[in-house]
Amino acid sequence: MNGRAGPSTPVPSEGFAAGVRASLPLCIALVAFGASFGVLARANGFGVAAPIVMSLTTFTGASQFAVVSILGGGGGLGAAVVAAVLLASRYGPIGLSVAPAITGSIPERFAQSQLVIDESWAVANRGDGTVNRGTLMGAGVALYVAWQVGTVIGVVGGDFLGNPEKLGLDAAFPALFLGLLAPRLKSREALAAAIGGAAIAFVLVPFSRAGIPVVAASSACLAGWWRRK
């Protein structure tokens, strides 16, 4: 994450450049998955413009894949939109948690909020509930560009990158989240929240629509509240 930091005391650097740097390995994965989104969308009759517009506006991979596969599979508009919205609903609590760091006029705040995705939020999160705005924006811009580049490559050029899963790139995401989670487990509240969040996700995955397990898991943050009362 930070090449100059010593092995014993990693100093987390902050700011726009640090955010770009921290997100670079994920950008590679995002280009590859953006490309596979583009390929899948074209294969399902989305044409060239619709997938690109979708990546520019929606910018959340899980929702986009859901729409393409549901509509492509004949699932209907309603089902596709509901699934996509459920998958995106985690950005409600995440958006609230980054809100104090996002300043400026309403249009400025709106623009910045669009760069908040799982990965940029995770990279910029300090562990005490606050985020560094520069890091968040740096990671967000880099990941946004990567997603658009990937989508265009997939839509226009087909899948010459190959299947990103063959390269194990889908395993990059849990590794990122684990790597960011581990240093936070120092307090009992954090540990309780993590165990609770993981348990809720485990239990709900087989029984609920995609997206619900993660939103429900955010309620495990109540563990932190109850303990301190």
Added chain:
Amino acid sequence: MTEIWLAVILVGAASMAIKAAGPVVVGGRQLPERAMLLIAALAPALLAAFVVTNTFGSGRSLVLDERAIGLAAAAICVWCKAPLLVSIIAAASATAIARAM
């Protein structure tokens, strides 16, 4: 064609609105201390849930596949306090090798 564009517009508008809600409504303001306690615990709760769904989730079922090997490799790296980049590369490589076998 119409259905596709309708989906693109509706999902785009909905996800932009969901992402913007918090920052636009309460952006730049300091939240009460109670809320900050909750938000501090949100990170570990969500990160742990992401680990679970990204490793073991496959549609509506739990599966144990090559991603778990990648996660194990990442866990070893985290345990050894390796840089984040190293553990991400280790996870992707371990999963790719396992799939190739």
